[in-house]
Amino acid sequence: MGRRRKKVVHIPKKKLPKFFSCPRCGKETVRVEIFRDEGGRSVAQCSSCGLKEEFTVKQAQGEVDVYCMLTDRVYGNQKRTPATKAEE
Numbered sequence: 001m002g003r004r005r006k007k008v009v010h011i012p013k014k015k016l017p018k019f020f021s022c023p024r025c026g027k028e029t030v031r032v033e034i035f036r037d038e039g040g041r042s043v044a045q046c047s048s049c050g051l052k053e054e055f056t057v058k059q060a061q062g063e064v065d066v067y068c069m070l071t072d073r074v075y076g077n078q079k080r081t082p083a084t085k086a087e088e
Contacts, residue, residue, distance in 0.1 A: 029047045032063040041054065041055075
């Protein structure tokens, strides 16, 4: 009598997306390109609304990091309304 073989469960690896959602128009059309040979220059561009930003990246940074810098720059430029103080 032999033993029963264990069932092998393969877990698929998660992949990073090719396109990200645009912080301005909300569509998933932002593409990030990194040019490491040109001094670590990267370009994040939305193909629907035309949003385009350039960043300098370090060796360890990837497309997700550039996208985070884009959202920080877009949301950082918005003017915030000051909080009103409660009347006494």
